[in-house]
Amino acid sequence: MIVQERKVYVTRLQPGAVLSRDVYNERGQLILPQGTEMTTSLIVRLKQMATIEVWVAEHMVGPSAPLPTESPVPTIITTQPKPSLMDCYSNLIGSVENLFLEARAERRINFEPTRRLLRELAEISSKESNFLHLIINLRTIDEYTFQHSIGVGLLSMQIGEWMGLGPLERQELLIGGTLHDIGKCQIDAAILQKPSRLTMEEYEIVKHHARYGYEILRNSGVDERVAVAAYEHHERNDGSGYPRGLQHDQISRIGRIVAVADVFNAMTSRRVYKDALSYYRVLDEVQNNAFGALDPAVVALFVRKMTSFFVGNQVVLNDGTDGIVVLVPNDRPTRPLVRTATGFVDLLQRSDLYIQEVRAI
Numbered sequence: 001m002i003v004q005e006r007k008v009y010v011t012r013l014q015p016g017a018v019l020s021r022d023v024y025n026e027r028g029q030l031i032l033p034q035g036t037e038m039t040t041s042l043i044v045r046l047k048q049m050a051t052i053e054v055w056v057a058e059h060m061v062g063p064s065a066p067l068p069t070e071s072p073v074p075t076i077i078t079t080q081p082k083p084s085l086m087d088c089y090s091n092l093i094g095s096v097e098n099l100f101l102e103a104r105a106e107r108r109i110n111f112e113p114t115r116r117l118l119r120e121l122a123e124i125s126s127k128e129s130n131f132l133h134l135i136i137n138l139r140t141i142d143e144y145t146f147q148h149s150i151g152v153g154l155l156s157m158q159i160g161e162w163m164g165l166g167p168l169e170r171q172e173l174l175i176g177g178t179l180h181d182i183g184k185c186q187i188d189a190a191i192l193q194k195p196s197r198l199t200m201e202e203y204e205i206v207k208h209h210a211r212y213g214y215e216i217l218r219n220s221g222v223d224e225r226v227a228v229a230a231y232e233h234h235e236r237n238d239g240s241g242y243p244r245g246l247q248h249d250q251i252s253r254i255g256r257i258v259a260v261a262d263v264f265n266a267m268t269s270r271r272v273y274k275d276a277l278s279y280y281r282v283l284d285e286v287q288n289n290a291f292g293a294l295d296p297a298v299v300a301l302f303v304r305k306m307t308s309f310f311v312g313n314q315v316v317l318n319d320g321t322d323g324i325v326v327l328v329p330n331d332r333p334t335r336p337l338v339r340t341a342t343g344f345v346d347l348l349q350r351s352d353l354y355i356q357e358v359r360a361i
């Protein structure tokens with residue numbers, strides 16, 4: 001039984017100390033329950049999540065504190081998006097599909113109806129606190145191109161918000177992200193939908209979609225700053241991108257942001273729906289910059305923010321253990337600290353274990 005407690009800076013915490021109170025993260029989720037005996041690994045994790053102080057037991061009756069042998073695993077409730085959000089999203093899918101048809105026929109678009117729907121969706125979705133949750137739940141409709149377009153728009157706008165950009169630039173990101181691939185309407189569908197690998201010639205044809213998109217948007221009176229999102233979303237920092245092989249600051253900010261959103265959304269969409277494990281792997285891969293030289297500052301911010309949504313995920317490890325993700329290292333999002341019914345599993349230390357399944361986000 002705990003008879004006395006004191007507050008301790010995490011920097012001064014020693015292994016063996018026993019928590020006298022529960023520790024919560026900034027989102028109010030339980031990280032470590034009362035009675036947890038601190039280990040070096042747990043202390044490191046607390047520092048990573050910027051916890052400053054914790055309460056520890058000063059005197060215990062008995063040789064050691066009781067470990068949480070049957071620590072309750074909190075229930076994560078997966079709520080569906082509100083109907084109005086889904087209605088708005090479905091309308092938007094139809095509207096974006098019309099834009100592609102219109103652009104194909106006339107090489108210009110009337111963007112106003114879509115702009116209104118986008119604003120509406122942005123407003124509704126801004127009320128969803130867990131952005132990862134939102135993006136996953138919006139992936140219930142199977143028109144890849146259009147849902148990808150909207151997904152990239154929302155992601156780009158969200159990155160802009162995380163970067164502290166103003167409302168005008170966030171609007172531009174939303175629109176530019178949504179229309180980034182509009183130029184694909186000019187590419188032969190047989191090439192775009194080809195299941196096998198493209199030939200060099202076919203790939204060269206596909207590359208034109210960036211310039212086509214820019215031209216369509218400019219023809220339609222869309223602002224230059226928005227149109228460059230289409231032009232530059234395949235440019236890469238190291239000059240390896242297309243169509244112009246721009247580098248670093250030659251690429252507009254909107255181009256660099258939409259590129260990150262495009263890569264992340266495309267990589268996660270290719271997986272089976274709700275294969276949430278892929279979010280861990282994809283962020284790992286995006287972070288390692290394995291898919292082209294994306295802007296490192298945008299990537300770092302994006303990974304840091306997205307991984308914060310992993311906390312609280314209900315997961316199953318490959319040895320069958322159920323658990324809750326409690327801490328996610330920024331540099332290794334696939335190796336979080338997992339709380340199980342019998343204690344903690346630190347995947348940074350346990351290379352034999354990995355997350356096999358994500359049950360709920």
Ligand SMILES: [Fe+2]
Binds near residue numbers: 180181209233234
């Ligand atoms: Fe593209």
